[in-house]
Amino acid sequence: MTSLHDIIVIGGGPAGCAVALSFLKSHPNGSIIVLSDADPERFKIGESLPPEAARLLGYFDASLPAALSAHLPCAGTASAWTNASLEEHDAIMNPFGHGWHLDRAHFDEKLRAAASGAGAKFSRARVTAVRRDNDQWIVESDVGSAVTGRWLVDASGRRAGVARLLGLRTRKLDDLLSVYALFSSTSGITDDHDTRTLIEACPLGWWYSALLPSKQRLVAFHCDASSAKGAVRTRTGFLDLLHDQTEHLARIVRGHEYDLSAADSATPAGPQTTAACSTQLEGWQTQLYFVPVGDAALSFDPLSSQGMMTALEMGCILGTELAANVKQLDGFSDERVIVQRVTERYAQVWARFEKSRRYYYSVQSRFEGEFWASRRV
Structure with a gap:
């Protein structure tokens, strides 16, 4: 029994x-x-894990905050939201310190x-x-x-x-979707050290990007479900929209010679779609x-x-x-x-x-x- x-x-x-x-x-x-x-x-x-999470993890188990060293510290946020210029918020100004971009x-x-x-x-x-x-x-x-x-x-x-x-x-509450992809350097080596969270608005929605501990860069586009049909879910459509509708994110992708990561057992092939509502x-x-x-x-x-x-x-x-x-x-x-x-x-x-x-x-x-x-x- x-x-x-x-x-x-x-x-x-x-x-x-x-x-x-x-x-x-x-x-x-x-x-x-x-x-x-x-x-x-x-x-x-x-x-994305905010800085205040470390105290809560320490309450759960004293070893968990130290384990965060295996992940990538987030230096803050850079947001082009109300206009095309970036507004930056450095983690040094946060009383809890920096957050993390997790594996x-x-x-x-x-x-x-x-x-x-x-x-x-x-x-x-x-x-x-x-x-x-x-x-x-x-x-x-x-x-x-x-x-x-x-x-x-x-x-x-x-x-x-x-x-x-x-x-x-x-x-x-809504029909928000996220179309996301992982990017890797085409040379296999990247000098991308920008560990900020980047947010950039465009007419069809908004983009999010974060450098990961794997040195891959996550890029996600958030839009209405009706806008996520068709081309944006394809490799070519996703890249075209990225370069046509963003300024700061497109500059990072071009400047560090990023391309969509090749699929393996742990990495999805091409753009993936998930609910974000x-x-x-x-x-x-x-x-x-x-x-x-x-x-x-x-x-x-x-x-x-x-x-x-x-x-x-x-x-x-x-x-x-x-x-x-x-x-x-x-x-x-x-x-x-x-x-x-x-x-x-x-x-x-x-x-x-x-x-x-x-x-x-x-x-x-x-x-x-x-x-x-x-x-x-």
């Missing part, structure tokens, strides 16, 4: 690991299992290793079904027997895979002993640079709340208290994001089309 875990977490990214680490920090004898089908060798977009696969693996070292059990598995029976959650996967637990946490990212299995749906999971409070976290609960326009930090923070809060709950006599105290607290926290985070989003799009007058006009509302 399978043992009953206190917590089942679906998803082994930053949000899921933060739940496990904070839960075990508050309840070292607790039982938590993380099911994840993440491929540690596959490139994953989402490489995301390596970063996530370190988080999983820290959570495992703290006592979390991990299983490489793809969830196929979830159901609640006899006051417990039963999770079936493509590996081994079913897993049972008191609480179920969906940390599966934007896809909100567990929530969808439960019949829940996300509400999209802002979403909220609706109706999750109707499920007993169930909480979404990270992008499964709330996902943000990448312009906010809010996703990674919010995932870690909310994972930390949720893990601490769950620890307090399961430490109650028999582990079944009123779950409505946690649900209410988490709901209020999510509402606060979303309100801050909405305020910031409205401001940054309202000051940008260079965009063209109805999609961008609607974002200024």
